[in-house]
Amino acid sequence: MNLKDLYIDFFVSKGHKQIPSAPVVPENDPSVLFNTAGMQPLIPYLMGQPHPYGTRLVDYQKCIRTNDLESIGDKTHHTFFEMLGNWSLGDYFKKESINYSFEFLTKVLNIPINKLAVTVFNGEDGIPKDTESAEIWKNLGINKIAYLGKEDNFWIAGEAGPCGPDTEIFYFRSDDEVPDNFDPNDDRWVEIWNNVFMQYYKDNNGITELPKKNVDTGMGYERVTAILEGVNDNYLSSVWIDIIKKIESLSKFSYEENPESIRIIADHIRTSVFILGDEAGIKPSNTDQGYILRRLIRRAIRHAKKLEIESSDWENIIANMIIDKYKKYYSELNKNKDIILDELTKEKNKFNKTLEKGLREFEKIITNVDKVLNKDLAFKLYDTYGFPIELTVELAKEKNIEVDVNGFKEKFKAHQELSRTASSGKFKGGLAGDSDKEIKYHTATHLLNAALKQVVDKNVHQKGSNITAERMRFDFSCDHKLSDEEKQKVEELVNNWINQKIDVTVKEMSKEDAIKSGAECMFIEKYPDIVTVYSIGDISKELCGGPHVKNTSELGKFKIIKEEASSAGVRRIKAILE
Numbered sequence: 001m002n003l004k005d006l007y008i009d010f011f012v013s014k015g016h017k018q019i020p021s022a023p024v025v026p027e028n029d030p031s032v033l034f035n036t037a038g039m040q041p042l043i044p045y046l047m048g049q050p051h052p053y054g055t056r057l058v059d060y061q062k063c064i065r066t067n068d069l070e071s072i073g074d075k076t077h078h079t080f081f082e083m084l085g086n087w088s089l090g091d092y093f094k095k096e097s098i099n100y101s102f103e104f105l106t107k108v109l110n111i112p113i114n115k116l117a118v119t120v121f122n123g124e125d126g127i128p129k130d131t132e133s134a135e136i137w138k139n140l141g142i143n144k145i146a147y148l149g150k151e152d153n154f155w156i157a158g159e160a161g162p163c164g165p166d167t168e169i170f171y172f173r174s175d176d177e178v179p180d181n182f183d184p185n186d187d188r189w190v191e192i193w194n195n196v197f198m199q200y201y202k203d204n205n206g207i208t209e210l211p212k213k214n215v216d217t218g219m220g221y222e223r224v225t226a227i228l229e230g231v232n233d234n235y236l237s238s239v240w241i242d243i244i245k246k247i248e249s250l251s252k253f254s255y256e257e258n259p260e261s262i263r264i265i266a267d268h269i270r271t272s273v274f275i276l277g278d279e280a281g282i283k284p285s286n287t288d289q290g291y292i293l294r295r296l297i298r299r300a301i302r303h304a305k306k307l308e309i310e311s312s313d314w315e316n317i318i319a320n321m322i323i324d325k326y327k328k329y330y331s332e333l334n335k336n337k338d339i340i341l342d343e344l345t346k347e348k349n350k351f352n353k354t355l356e357k358g359l360r361e362f363e364k365i366i367t368n369v370d371k372v373l374n375k376d377l378a379f380k381l382y383d384t385y386g387f388p389i390e391l392t393v394e395l396a397k398e399k400n401i402e403v404d405v406n407g408f409k410e411k412f413k414a415h416q417e418l419s420r421t422a423s424s425g426k427f428k429g430g431l432a433g434d435s436d437k438e439i440k441y442h443t444a445t446h447l448l449n450a451a452l453k454q455v456v457d458k459n460v461h462q463k464g465s466n467i468t469a470e471r472m473r474f475d476f477s478c479d480h481k482l483s484d485e486e487k488q489k490v491e492e493l494v495n496n497w498i499n500q501k502i503d504v505t506v507k508e509m510s511k512e513d514a515i516k517s518g519a520e521c522m523f524i525e526k527y528p529d530i531v532t533v534y535s536i537g538d539i540s541k542e543l544c545g546g547p548h549v550k551n552t553s554e555l556g557k558f559k560i561i562k563e564e565a566s567s568a569g570v571r572r573i574k575a576i577l578e
Contacts, residue, residue: 003084003221003224003225003228004060004082004084004221004329006108006109007058007060007084007104007219008058008059008060010100010103010104010108011056011058011086011100012058014056014100015056016056016057016058016086017053017054017056017057017058018057018058018059019051019053019057019058019059020059021059021060021061021062021329021330022035022040022041022061022062023035023062023278023279023280024062024063024064024080024274024275024278025275025278025280025282025289025464026040026041027464027465027545033066033288033289033292034063034064034065034066034275034289034292035061035062035063035064036063036064036065037061037063037083037218038059038060038061038063038083038084038085038218039085039087039196039216039218041061041545042057042087042216044545044547045087045089046087046089046162046198046214046216047161047162048212049545049547051089052508052530052531052532053530054089055088055089055090055091056086056087056088056089056091056092057086057087057089058085058086058087059084059085060082060083060084060085060221060329061082061083061085062080062082062274062330063080063081063082063083064079064080064271064274064275065079065081066079066292066296069295069299072263072264072267072268073259073260073261073263073264074260074263075232075233075234075235075263076223076234077267078222078234078267078270078271079267079268079271079296080267080270080271080274081220081221081222082220082221082222083218083219083220083221084218084219084220084221084224085216085217085218085219086100086215086217087214087215087216087217088214088215089214090212090213090214092215093197093199093213093215094132094133094136094197094215095136097195097197097215097217098133098136098137098140098167098195099136099140101169101193101195101217102137102140102142105169105192105193109228111171113141113142114172114178115171115172115178116142116144116169116170116171116172117142117144117145117146117169117170117172117182117184117189118133118137118142118144118145118146118167118168118169118170119145119146119147119148119152119153119167119168119170119184120133120134120137120145120146120147120148120153120165120167121133121147121148121149121150121153121154121165121166121167122147122148122149122153124149124150124154125150126207127150127154127165127200127207129147130153130165130167130197133165133167133197134147137167144181144182145182146182146183146184148184152168152184153165153166153167153168154166155196155198156202159202160202160203160204161201161202162198162200162201162210162214163198163200163201163202163207164196164197164198164199164200164213165197165199166194166195166196166197167194167195167197168191168193168194168195169191169192169193169194169195170182170184170189170190170191170192171189171190171192171227172188172189173188173189173190173227173232174188176188190223190227192219192220192223192224192227193217193218193219193224194217194218194219195215195216195217196215196216196217196218197213197214197215198210198213198214198215198216199213221239222234222237222239225237225238225239226239233259235255235259235262235263235266240266242321242325243266243270243318243321243322243325244262244263244266246317246318246321247262247265247266247307247309247318248262250307250309250311250314250317251304251307251308251309252307252308252309253307253308258306258307260303261303261304261306261307262303262307264299264300264303265300265303265304265307265318266318268296268297268299268300269297269300269315269318269319269322269344270322271296272293272296272297272300272319272340272344273319273322273323273333273340273344274326274330274333275289275292275293275296276293276336276339276340276343276344277323277330277332277333277335277336277337277339277340278332278336279332279336280463280464280475281463281464281475281567281569281570282567283343283567283568284297284343284346284347285567290567294347297315297344297347297348297351298347298351298386300315301315301348301351301352302386302388302391313345315344315345315348316341316344316345319340319341319344320341323337323340351386354385354386355385355386355387357385358381358384358385358386358387359395361381361384361385362381362387362392362395365377365381366395366396366399366401369401371401371402372401372402372403372404373392373396373401373402373403373404374404374407375404375406375407375408375410375411376411378392378403378404378405378407378408379408379411379412382408382412389403389405389408389409389412393405437469437470437577438467438468438469439547439548439549440549440554440555440556440577441467441468441471441472441577442467442547442548443504443536443548443549443552443555444472444494444555444558444575444577445462445465445467445472445474446534446536446540446542446544446548447494447497447498447536447539447540447552447555447558448472448474448490448494448558448573448575449462449474449476449520449540449542450497450536450539450540451489451490451493451494451497452476452478452490454493455486455489455490455493456478456482456486456490457478459477460476460477460478461476461477461520462474462475462476462520463475463476463477463566463570464566470576471561471574471575471576472574472575472576472577473572473573473574474572474573474574474575475566475570475571475572476570476571476572476573477569477570478569478570478571479569481563481565481571482563482571487560487563490560491558491559491560494558495557495558497536497537497539497552498552498553498555498556498557498558499553500537500552501551501552501553502536502537502539502551502552503536503537503550503551504534504535504536504548504549504550504551504552505534505535506532506533506534506535506548507532507533507535508530508531508532508533509530509531509533510529510530510531511529511530511531511543512529514531514533514543517533517541518541519533519541519542519543520541520542520543521542521543521544531543532544532545534548536552555577556577556578557577557578558575558576558577559575559576559577559578560573560574560575561574561575561576562574
C-alpha cells in the first residue's frame with residue numbers, strides 16, 4: 001500500500017478527519033507564490049478559527065519550493081513534493097502526538113527502534129527546556145536524544161504569533177552499524193518527521209502560554225518512501241523510477257552517465273504539470289508564478305537537449321506518465337490534462353525559437369570580441385536567450401575565446417537572490433498575518449466578484465486573488481478589456497453595497513448543500529465535505545475559509561486602480577479601500 005494511504009488510514013483510525021489538499025497556488029497569501037508547507041493553508045485554523053471538520057485533521061498536501069532551484073539535480077531535492085501532516089487544534093498535545101508518531105513508524109512502517117533518534121528543545125531566552133517531550137520518548141524506548149537550541153528546535157512563523165518547541169525524528173540511513181550515541185550533525189541520520197507544539201504566543205511584550213494549544217506535524221513523502229525502500233537516491237525510489245527509465249529510453253544517455261540532467265527533467269516536468277493542472281489557471285509568463293513555471297519548463301528543455309532527446313513530443317510523454325501516476329490523488333490533473341499538454345508544447349516551441357535567435361545573437365556578439373567574452377554579454381545570453389553558461393563556454397571555446405565565468409557567476413548570484421526573494425517569501429507577519437485591513441480586502445473580493453457578474457457577465461468566475469494590507473488584486477475569467485463604463489459601474493455597485501450596511505453571515509453545511517444553494521467557490525476539489533459558506537445579504541454566497549468583516553459598512557470606499565490582462569482569457573483588477 002502507498003505510504004500516503006497508510007498515513008491517512010492510520011490517523012483516521014485515531015479519530016482524525018481527512019481534509020483535501022489545498023491548491024499549489026494560495027488563494028489569499030501574498031507572502032508566497034506557492035503553498036510551501038502542509039500547514040500553510042491551515043493558518044486561519046491554527047489562529048483559532050474553528051475548522052468545519054473538527055479538531056483532529058490529516059492530509060497530504062501539494063507543496064512547491066523554488067528557493068533551492070539550483071540544487072535540483074542532486075539525490076534529494078525536489079521543487080514539487082508532498083507533505084504528510086496531522087493536526088490537533090486545541091485537542092491532544094505532546095503525549096498523544098509523540099505516541100502516534102512512534103506507533104506509526106514502528107508498528108505500521110516496521111522501522112526498528114534502534115534506527116530512530118530525536119531532537120528536542122534545550123531551552124533558551126527564558127523559555128524552558130522541553131523535558132516533557134524527552135520523557136515521553138524515553139518511556140517509549142527512544143534513548144538517542146539530542147537537545148538543541150531555538151535555531152533547530154523552536155518554531156515560529158515570522159515575528160509574532162503562536163510558537164513553540166518542536167521535536168524532530170531522525171532515521172539512520174546507512175548500512176553501517178547504528179552508533180550508540182546520536183549526533184544530529186552526522187549525515188547518516190536523516191530527519192523524517194517534525195512535530196511542532198504551539199504552546200506559546202509571541203508578541204512585542206514577550207512570550208506567554210497559550211490557553212488553547214495546537215500540534216502541527218509534517219513528514220516528507222518522497223524522502224520517507226526512499227528510506228523505506230532502502231535507496232539512498234530519492235530518484236531511484238518507486239516515486240520516480242518509472243519516469244527515470246522513460247527518460248533514459250528517450251535519450252542517448254543512461255542514468256549513470258548523466259543523472260543530473262535526467263533528475264532535472266523528471267523534477268521540472270512534474271512540478272510544471274502540477275502548476276498547469278492547478279485551478280488557478282497559471283500559464284508561462286514573465287511574472288510571479290508564471291515566471292517560475294517558464295523557468296522550470298525551459299530548464300527541462302535545455303537538459304533534454306543535453307541528453308540529445310529527439311522525440312518530438314518527449315515533454316508530453318513524460319507529462320502523461322505523471323498525470324496517470326497522480327490522478328487517483330489529484331483529480332484536477334486529469335480534468336486539466338489538455339491544458340497541461342498544450343501549454344508544455346507551446347512553451348517548448350517558443351523556447352526552441354528563442355534558442356535559435358540566441359545562437360544568431362551569439363554569432364553577432366562574437367564578431368566584436370577579441371579574447372574574452374565579458375560577464376554582461378554572457379549574462380545577456382543567459383537571461384534573454386536562456387543560454388546556460390556551459391553552452392556559452394562551449395560555443396566560445398570553438399572560437400578560441402574565453403568567457404568571464406567568475407564575473408557571470410557574480411551577476412547570476414545577484415539574479416538568484418532577486419529570484420529567491422520573489423519565489424520563496426516567508427509567512428508575512430507569522431500566523432498573526434490577517435490584519436484588519438487584509439480582512440476587509442478579503443470581504444471586498446466577494447463584493448467585486450458579485451459586481452462583475454452583474455455588470456460584465458454572469459459567467460465571470462474568480463481565478464485567483466492576492467491581498468496585502470495596502471491593496472487587493474483579483475483575477476477573473478473574462479474575454480475582453482473592461483470599458484471605462486464597465487469599471488465605473490462595478491465600482492459604483494460595490495460602493496452601493498458597502499453603503500447599504502449589509503450583514504455578513506457564516507454557516508456550516510455539507511458541500512453538496514452549499515453547491516445546491518448556489519454558493520460559488522474557486523477550487524471545489526480542495527474543500528472537505530463540510531464547508532463554511534459566507535453570505536453578504538442576497539448579493540454574494542461563497543465557500544470560503546474566511547475571515548471576513550461582520551458588516552459591509554466596515555469596508556470604507558472601494559476604488560479600482562488598474563484593470564489589465566493577467567493571462568489568456570483572464571483579466572486582473574487592482575483595487576484599494578480608502
